[in-house]
Amino acid sequence: METYKIELKGIHKSYGRLKVLKGIDLRIKEREVVVIIGPSGSGKSTLLRCVNHLETPERGEIWIGGERFGQAGMEPRMRESVANRQRQGIGFVFQSFNLFPHMTALQNVMEGPLWVKRLGRKEAEAIACAQLAKVELQDKLHSYPSQLSGGQCQRVAIARSLAMSPNVMLFDEPTSALDPELIGGVLKVMKQLVDEHGMTMLIVTHEMGFAGDVADRVIMMDGGVILEEGPPTEILRTPRHPRTKKFLDQIIKPYAS
Amino acid sequence: MEKFLATLGEDLKFLGPGLLLTIRLTIFTFAIGSVLGLLLAVFRLRKRGLFYHITGFVIDFLRGTPMLVQLLAIYFFVGMYIRTSPLTAAVVGMSINLSAYMSEAYRGVLESIHRGQWEAAKSLGMSRLLTLRRIILPQALIILLPDLTNYLIMTLLSSSLASVVALRELTLLGQSLVARSFRVEIFLIVALLYFAVSYPMSRLASWMEKKWKHIR
Numbered sequence: 001m002e003t004y005k006i007e008l009k010g011i012h013k014s015y016g017r018l019k020v021l022k023g024i025d026l027r028i029k030e031r032e033v034v035v036i037i038g039p040s041g042s043g044k045s046t047l048l049r050c051v052n053h054l055e056t057p058e059r060g061e062i063w064i065g066g067e068r069f070g071q072a073g074m075e076p077r078m079r080e081s082v083a084n085r086q087r088q089g090i091g092f093v094f095q096s097f098n099l100f101p102h103m104t105a106l107q108n109v110m111e112g113p114l115w116v117k118r119l120g121r122k123e124a125e126a127i128a129c130a131q132l133a134k135v136e137l138q139d140k141l142h143s144y145p146s147q148l149s150g151g152q153c154q155r156v157a158i159a160r161s162l163a164m165s166p167n168v169m170l171f172d173e174p175t176s177a178l179d180p181e182l183i184g185g186v187l188k189v190m191k192q193l194v195d196e197h198g199m200t201m202l203i204v205t206h207e208m209g210f211a212g213d214v215a216d217r218v219i220m221m222d223g224g225v226i227l228e229e230g231p232p233t234e235i236l237r238t239p240r241h242p243r244t245k246k247f248l249d250q251i252i253k254p255y256a257s
Numbered sequence: 258m259e260k261f262l263a264t265l266g267e268d269l270k271f272l273g274p275g276l277l278l279t280i281r282l283t284i285f286t287f288a289i290g291s292v293l294g295l296l297l298a299v300f301r302l303r304k305r306g307l308f309y310h311i312t313g314f315v316i317d318f319l320r321g322t323p324m325l326v327q328l329l330a331i332y333f334f335v336g337m338y339i340r341t342s343p344l345t346a347a348v349v350g351m352s353i354n355l356s357a358y359m360s361e362a363y364r365g366v367l368e369s370i371h372r373g374q375w376e377a378a379k380s381l382g383m384s385r386l387l388t389l390r391r392i393i394l395p396q397a398l399i400i401l402l403p404d405l406t407n408y409l410i411m412t413l414l415s416s417s418l419a420s421v422v423a424l425r426e427l428t429l430l431g432q433s434l435v436a437r438s439f440r441v442e443i444f445l446i447v448a449l450l451y452f453a454v455s456y457p458m459s460r461l462a463s464w465m466e467k468k469w470k471h472i473r
Binding site for chain 2: 096
C-alpha cells in the first residue's frame with residue numbers, strides 16, 4: 001500500500017449556512033507539488049487552511065505523514081497542543097504575509113526556532129541567517145517589515161516557515177497581494193524549493209504559467225468540490241470540464257467576455 | 258507678589274509631603290490597575306462563559322458610577338468591617354476603577370491586532386499563551402504606550418479625589434493650608450505642582466507616539 005504525505009478524507013466545512021467544502025478527498029504523495037486553481041469562493045483557500053487546522057472541518061479526516069491531525073476524541077486542550085506540535089512540520093505562507101511588524105526580518109525568522117523549537121539563540125540566528133540568504137535577503141536582516149517591499153516581505157515569510165524545517169509547505173495565493181514586478185522574485189524562491197529540496201507542496205495560485213512549470217498535478221475546484229484534476233498539460237491546455245475552460249479563459253483574457 | 262514669594266518656600270515645605278503621597282498613590286494605583294486591567298482584558302478575549310458576563314457587568318457598573326462615590330463607599334462601607342487606612346482605601350478604590358477603564362482600552366487594541374498575526378504564530382506551532390506573550394502583547398503595548406501615559410496622567414489628576422477619604426495628599430494639604438491662612442493663591446501653587454508632574458508625561462506620550470509610528 002502506498003503511503004501519502006497528505007491525505008484528506010471527506011472534508012466538509014461551512015460558515016453558518018454557507019457550505020464552503022462539500023466532501024473533499026485528496027491524496028498527495030511525498031515530494032509531490034500540487035497546485036489548486038479555481039474561481040474565488042470555490043473553497044480552495046479554506047481547503048488549504050483546513051490542512052493545518054487553521055480552520056477546523058466539521059467532518060472528515062486529515063492525515064499528515066501517516067498521523068491523524070488533531071486526533072478526534074481528545075480533550076480540546078490536549079488536541080490543541082497536539083495540533084501545535086503537528087503544525088511545526090507544516091509551513092504556511094499567507095497571501096498577506098502576516099509578518100510580525102514589531103520584529104526585524106531576522107527576528108521574524110528566528111522566532112519559531114527560538115521559542116517553539118527552543119533552540120539556543122546562536123543556533124536560531126544561524127538558521128535564520130541561512131534561510132534569509134536563501135531567499136536573497138541577507139542584506140535586509142535588520143530591516144522591519146514596514147521598510148521592506150511586498151515581495152521582500154513575502155520572501156521573509158517563506159524563510160520564516162522554512163526555518164522550522166517543515167516537510168510540507170502550504171502556499172495560499174502567495175503572490176496575489178504583490179505588484180506585478182515583484183511576483184517573479186517570490187515565484188523564483190518557490191521554484192527553487194521544488195527543484196533543490198523536493199518539498200511536498202500544496203499551492204493555491206492564479207499564476208498559471210508557474211503552475212504549468214512546477215506542478216505535478218493541477219486541481220480545479222469550484223463550488224466546494226474538486227471539479228477535475230490531472231497533470232498540468234492536461235488541465236491547463238485541454239480541460240475536460242466546461243467550467244474549467246471558462247475559468248482559464250477568464251484568467252488569460254479577462255476582457256474577452 | 259513679594260509677599261507671595263516670601264511665603265512660597267514655607268508653603269512648598271508644607272505641601273511637599275502631600276505631593277510625594279500623591280505620587281506614591283498614583284504609582285501604586287497605576288501599577289495595580291494596569292496589570293488588573295490587562296488580565297481582565299486577556300481573560301475576556303473569548304467572549305463567552307460566566308466570567309465574561311459577570312466581569313462585563315462589573316466593568317459597566319464601575320464605569321457608570323462616579324469614582325468619588327466609589328471611594329466613599331469603599332472607605333466607609335468596607336471600613337465598617339475591616340480596618341481600612343485612607344491610603345489602602347484610595348489605592349483599592351482607584352485601581353479597581355482604573356482597571357475597568359483600562360481593560361476596555363486593552364481589549365480594543367488586542368482586538369485591533371489582525372487575525373493574521375494569530376494565524377501566523379499558530380502556523381509556526383506557537384501555543385495561544387506563547388502567541389499572546391511574544392506576538393500580540395508586545396504589539397498591543399507599543400500601540401497603547403501613549404494611551405497608557407495618558408491613563409497615568411488621568412490617575413495622577415483623579416488622585417485628588419482621595420482627599421475625601423482624609424488621605425493627606427496634595428489637594429487635602431492645599432485645602433487645609435487655605436483654610437488656615439485664607440490665602441486662596443495656594444490653590445494656584447497646588448495646580449502648578451500637579452502640572453509640573455503631568456506635563457513631562459504628556460510630552461513623553463507624544464514623543465512615543467512619533468517614535469513607534471512605523472509599527473502602527
